[in-house]
Amino acid sequence: MSYISTDSEWTFELLEAYDKEIKRIAESFKLDTYPNQIEVISAEQMMDAYASVGMPLGYHHWSYGKHFLTTQKNYQRGAMGLAYEIVINSSPCIAYLMEENTLPMQALVIAHACYGHNSFFKGNYLFKTWTDASAIVDYLVFSRAYIKKCEERHGIEDVEKVLDSCHALMNYGVDRYKRPKPISAEEEAHRQEERENILQQQVNDLWRTIPKGHEEEAEKMQLNFPSEPQENILYFIEKNAPLLKPWQREIIRIVRKMAQYFYPQRQTQVMNEGWATFWHYTLLHTLYDEGLVNEGFMLEFLTSHTNVVAQPAFDSPNYNGINPYALGFNMFQDIKRICQDPSQEDKEWFPDIAGSDWLETLHFAMKNFKDESFIQQYLSPKLIRDFKLFSLYDDEDSPKYLIDAIHNEKGYRMIRDKLSQQYDLSYREPNIQVWSVDLRGDRSLTLRHTMQSNIPLSDDSTEVIKHLHSLWGFDIHLETYSNGEKVKDQSCPNNKTDDEE
């Protein structure tokens, strides 16, 4: 066969030719994808896409403007290159290619985004469970239009205030266990008005001041509200905050839905990037093996691939945490190696996959794990050695750090545990739940923060409580518990001195 191209300038015909070949090879590896919608955009447009967290359209908010200004400044100063691509979990899967890229880069991006990420979106259980790729774009359209309408009716400032508060609590607007119904924009718009009315009635019912017939029973019923602690704070507020207007509840709902949409992405960064990187690497190598691209193409591709998967050491000035591309890519490569060419060690550690069909094993891993469990399951001793991982124990009360595990026989399990924990959202984010509402008193809302390993909240929490207060409308108390004992108490408005008197 002859080369698809020998030049580095791209044309639409060449892009299509590459896409055709990459698609053919991807299918031979059983990559199941949504249809691709590949959009060529300019650098300026890429900056816009960046600023809106990659969403093709979103409601207006100053914080996106802030992102944009940062990106623009860094880009114009040359401090930052733009990403080669952005890909959106939707069906069809939208991928942006930047026009400045050379042809080998475009091919890399097509393989990476349109076949790597795309198949991950379609196959991984978290995405399958939590997001509805076919509806997201429509929902974005709905939310943008709804918020615009609110701005017209209630003024930009008021809408912005609600959004600010919601954004502060966005990470606590997610159902972690309960599977949400898929969102459908049409239905959403249709039901929205109806919901407004009903919701308002229900809220009013909760706060009813007219005495009920059986006082005692009513009291008992209301003593513990909510009857169980609630982890989805935004949801709780949307449904129960006494003073919110219907449109404000709807905005909370929109932010919640967005948070829910991004929730799988936050839990699968290593896997998602690793998977996409593994596949662009494999697909482009297959192109080369088939004689469809030349050495020049491969050199350019490898240069950029090597940069992407580089992992600087902890003491390097370039160190910025563990590179998810590097970890993910190497893990998938490693799984493939364990399947094809297991060592004695691998056979002991991974008896179930050593020597199995690599493609099937890889697909299984992609479909059924998230970062935390993926690392727990598949991080091999060899990789721990390759990365020279070590665990550092930082105790506030000790003047020194302790190295409590390194890449040796004794340390493998511990390192694997701790690394997996680092990607566990329930460890990464403080555990805060809605604890109780003083229904019959001052209507204050009490949250309980359960400390893990005595790690305190960052100073931001004071600000966040203020936002919570503006949504709830009455006093907020945030109690911090450690080992069952109350260790700290924050309130908004801050009336601590009054309490002590």
Added chain:
Amino acid sequence: MSYFIDRRLNGKNKSLVNRQRFMQRYKKHIKQAVSEAINKRSITDMERGEKISIPSQDTHEPIISHGQGGQQHRIYPGNKQFDAGDRIDKPKGGGGGSGSGKAGNSGEGEDEFSFYISKEEFLNYIFEDLALPNMVKKSLSTQDEFETKHAGFVTEGTANNLSIVRSMRNAHARRIALSAGKKRKLKSLLLEQRELESNPDGFKNQARLLAISEEISILRSRIKKVPYLDTFDLRYRSQVKYPVPSSKAVMFCLMDVSGSMTQDVKEIAKRFYILLYLFLQKSYDKIELVFIRHHTSAKEVTEEEFFYSRETGGTIVSSALKLMHEIVQDRYSASEWNIYAAQASDGDNWDDDSPRCSTLLSQKILPEVQYFSYIEITPQDHQALWHAYKALETEWPNEFAMAQIREPKDIYTVFRELFAKQTKGSLKGERA
């Protein structure tokens, strides 16, 4: 299936609204930065953007997250010499007991959020303080007046630009071109006809004669059909617009620098000069600035000295006016230069000097200048100088304006006349 879509031609300013929202939210900060920039910049240097810095703390979006402290395990790559059980000193500076500021974890360290605003935005922030009418804002921040110049002739245009001479000449040429051959033939046929008629014998001649007369009539009708004036004969005068800063101007900045003028007052004064300068810049090719400061005696100084050096002592305003008059006589003859003057003061003056000022102005200066503006920056009652000037205002309504100023937004009133003239399109009594 893959679809390729070329989106490059779509708008690139999707983020514009969000950017504006951001600017709106941090207006106070931006204004503060702009006004600091004004104080740092020279009057002549207003036409560029500015870097705005806002403390990151203010633009920070809070979220709930773990702070430092407690007991934490962290995994790092790239071990070199550590072994399990090693103890390492914590880096200092993390804040003593509670600090566990591990270098890698602290992430971004920038204390300021900074970005750039464009020249237009910069000017808009200046204007906002000055409470300028929109028309004036527009005329100051956009390219200004145009002069139309002839640039030959073109085939398309509006009727009022029709060049009759050119069009008729074209028509004539076309008529010649289209009918010359036919006319020549007609001429020869007519000649032949006459010959044949003078010799009318023979059947053959009769037949020929008939043919000729037919041909003649065809030719005549063809010639007649050539239009006298056709649409493609029309030529229009081409008018091209050139932006015209018209000519040269000199701007005198006069300021009292006696002890009573504080830095705040000077900063308000600076805005006053900036506004006049921006105005002049739109109207004139070349602007020279003359800075005259005075206390009991006047002196010509650089801009730097003008705004930032302090002097003490009493105040004799006429000294500055006298100096200005001398400089005009000396360097800026009124026939060649458009003279503008802006005077700022806190109103203090020696009592017997004020009438002298008023005489100086009305007899020597005002006849020479385009515009003389005076601001008194004081929250107190008017002083002698004000009353002396007040009479001039009615006497020279087009050339003299004055106002008492407490805040920057009061400045515009002084220029109202001036800008009104400009927006009407012509500067009255302008000298080339």
